[in-house]
Amino acid sequence: MNNKQFLTELSGKCQMSAESTAQQVQTLIGVMEDLWSKGDSVSLSGFGVLEVKKKNERVSVNPTTGIRMLVPPKLVLTYKPSSLLKDKLK
Amino acid sequence: MNNKINLSQLAEMLAQVGGMSKTASEQFVKTFFDIISQGVLSEGLVKVKGLGTFKLLQMEDRESINVNTGERFTIEGHQKISFTPDAELKERINKPFSAFETVVISEEQAEQLGDDIETSYSEDPTADDVEPKVEPQVKDVTQKRITRVFLKFIVWILSIILLLGIAGYLFWPVIGSQVMDILNLKRFEKADVTVTTRQNPVVTVKDIESENRVAEEPVKPVEEAVQQPEATVQTVAPESEPAVKPEPAVKENVKQTKENVQFVALTKEDQAKSLASFTEADTVNYKVTGLLAVHTVQEGETLTKLALKYYGTKKLWPYLALYNDMKSINNMNTGCEIKIPKLAAK
Numbered sequence: 001m002n003n004k005q006f007l008t009e010l011s012g013k014c015q016m017s018a019e020s021t022a023q024q025v026q027t028l029i030g031v032m033e034d035l036w037s038k039g040d041s042v043s044l045s046g047f048g049v050l051e052v053k054k055k056n057e058r059v060s061v062n063p064t065t066g067i068r069m070l071v072p073p074k075l076v077l078t079y080k081p082s083s084l085l086k087d088k089l090k
Numbered sequence: 091m092n093n094k095i096n097l098s099q100l101a102e103m104l105a106q107v108g109g110m111s112k113t114a115s116e117q118f119v120k121t122f123f124d125i126i127s128q129g130v131l132s133e134g135l136v137k138v139k140g141l142g143t144f145k146l147l148q149m150e151d152r153e154s155i156n157v158n159t160g161e162r163f164t165i166e167g168h169q170k171i172s173f174t175p176d177a178e179l180k181e182r183i184n185k186p187f188s189a190f191e192t193v194v195i196s197e198e199q200a201e202q203l204g205d206d207i208e209t210s211y212s213e214d215p216t217a218d219d220v221e222p223k224v225e226p227q228v229k230d231v232t233q234k235r236i237t238r239v240f241l242k243f244i245v246w247i248l249s250i251i252l253l254l255g256i257a258g259y260l261f262w263p264v265i266g267s268q269v270m271d272i273l274n275l276k277r278f279e280k281a282d283v284t285v286t287t288r289q290n291p292v293v294t295v296k297d298i299e300s301e302n303r304v305a306e307e308p309v310k311p312v313e314e315a316v317q318q319p320e321a322t323v324q325t326v327a328p329e330s331e332p333a334v335k336p337e338p339a340v341k342e343n344v345k346q347t348k349e350n351v352q353f354v355a356l357t358k359e360d361q362a363k364s365l366a367s368f369t370e371a372d373t374v375n376y377k378v379t380g381l382l383a384v385h386t387v388q389e390g391e392t393l394t395k396l397a398l399k400y401y402g403t404k405k406l407w408p409y410l411a412l413y414n415d416m417k418s419i420n421n422m423n424t425g426c427e428i429k430i431p432k433l434a435a436k
């Protein structure tokens with residue numbers, strides 16, 4: 001399902017125009033982004049948790065060349081599905 | 091910070107920003123995530139622009155080992171949902187750490203850091219963290235370096251002592267005879283003096299010649315002393331008479347024989363005696379060519395004094411002992427006659 005399909009389905013279910021749906025989606029993402037940048041996590045029952053996690057810096061080795069690289073720490077948006085959703089998986 | 095925002099809170103915020111009613115926005119948010127989860131389950135892939143991609147992954151069976159019991163067991167294949175954030179979103183979220191870049195570690199640094207940089211790192215990601223972790227190892231390295239330097243130092247000292255010992259052993263005949271001269275030979279009571287004085291110098295000179303590159307310092311004076319007479323011989327030989335003039339006693343000898351050169355050399359030696367320190371190397375550079383004089387020993391005279399008198403240097407006393415077949419220096423009594431040999435440079 002690509003973005004277009006997603007938007008049409010969302011607009012159909014919420015009975016909103018495609019334009020406003022796309023706008024609202026971007027606003028929602030913007031709101032969540034503000035939350036994540038503050039360090040908050042977005043937890044939704046039946047879906048899961050979207051939160052920002054800090055990955056520590058590490059030394060990675062290129063296996064072919066043997067060159068060691070110091071990979072800097074970074075903040076990554078992670079998603080952990082809820083147990084309800086997990087149960088639906090095979 | 092670190093708050094868990096649930097559906098209603100998120101909907102409230104969206105309502106404030108997006109200009110929708112609270113219920114509508116709540117509905118909107120709910121549908122938003124429902125579609126994602128359903129889409130993932132039904133289609134296996136949902137792409138939301140500005141957020142990212144949700145993907146359903148099929149994991150294969152794999153074998154694992156229970157860490158505690160060591161038993162093998164299979165982890166059965168299952169599905170899992172992966173989420174890859176949108177590149178732009180990813181960048182924006184990582185903004186606080188965007189200044190950091192991947193750095194290639196040189197081999198030296200890698201050795202110093204060791205492996206624990208990967209395993210033991212505290213929460214704070216800044217580079218300051220690297221240093222305290224590294225410090226103990228750096229200390230170790232410096233300690234090792236210090237001990238290495240210390241060991242080298244000890245080895246150096248030991249080798250220097252050893253060298254000094256060897257040098258002392260080799261040059262003992264040279265140094266020793268000087269010491270004996272200073273002691274006026276009173277304690278020199280060995281019966282076979284002539285033998286030792288005759289043989290040892292030969293050995294030492296050979297040794298000196300072969301090793302003069304090894305131990306330069308002690309040899310230099312020897313070489314100078316050895317070369318000096320020869321040098322003067324060469325320079326003085328053509329005009330020996332003017333050079334001899336200041337020494338009337340020697341003058342006669344000069345006229346008599348062809349060995350005038352030798353005596354000029356000796357007198358020169360005599361003049362230089364106070365300056366140059368002679369070694370026993372001199373004593374092996376001459377050979378006996380005839381009888382110079384017969385001397386009746388006076389009270390208090392020694393072989394060295396005679397050598398000094400006749401040759402200008404007391405170093406040549408062994409020739410006197412050798413020439414007179416003296417078994418011991420103590421045999422020289424007042425009134426006995428000592429034959430003084432003529433000496434010529436070899």
